[in-house]
Amino acid sequence: MLGLKVEQTFVERGVSGSKPLIERAAGGELLAILRAGDVVITPKLDRMFRSANDALRNLEHLARLGVHLHMIDLGSDVTVNGIAKLVFTILSAVAEAERDRIRERVSTAKADQKSRKRYLGGSVPFGYSVAAGALIENPAEQEAIRAMAEAREAGKSLRAISADIALIGAIRLWIRHFVNMA
Structure with a gap:
């Protein structure tokens, strides 16, 4: 219509026009x-x-x-x-x-x-689960958070707390493995 020839096309998918x-x-x-x-x-x-x-x-x-x-x-x-x-x-x-x-x-x-404690997407924060579109407290994870906070208040280092949590997780996996074998 205008007699213009397109020589090159630039496409920006997923980029906001608000960015300069x-x-x-x-x-x-x-x-x-x-x-x-x-x-x-x-x-x-x-x-x-x-x-x-x-x-x-x-x-x-x-x-x-x-x-x-x-x-x-x-x-x-x-x-x-x-x-x-x-x-x-x-x-x-x-x-x-x-x-x-x-x-x-x-x-x-x-x-x-x-x-209204609705889940907005993204990573679910530790200590919570999603049910019916809402974040609800996960009792086991909330207990772990309390235990970590108490250990920190008692003067334990973050590295030591992390090692304790990893050990607890490994023990739980080991128990689940043997329970499932029975």
Whole structure:
């Protein structure tokens, strides 16, 4: 439609647009190879930038290099078209505000889930198990935590406590092995 030929494609899977373009692997690679007359095509502004500052800084950098930035969602080259550049500037700020709102909502939801002792994913902390989506105390591990704390308060070194716990674990495995053989 625009007579542009795609010579190279840069794909960033699993990388947040909130990270500055230069700090992203593909973004840094892209910026390093650009020359005057090149055209960068991106489908959406918020896929390339989530910070208004980063978007405007990169737009100025590209314009100084003589590189054009064509955004499909805006329908034009934002480096030369005054109205498109205005829309780009406004939408950059909107994308940043949207990112901030998402962050706030996620943070609020996590705080709420945490206050209700809901399991939020990741490693289950020692001393707890997950049941019905909630963290619940694991009695045996809680007892081990108490024993370790008492040993530490009694002046035992961390290395000695670790050795004791390893020995207890080995003994339990040995007992389980022989119980299962019976």
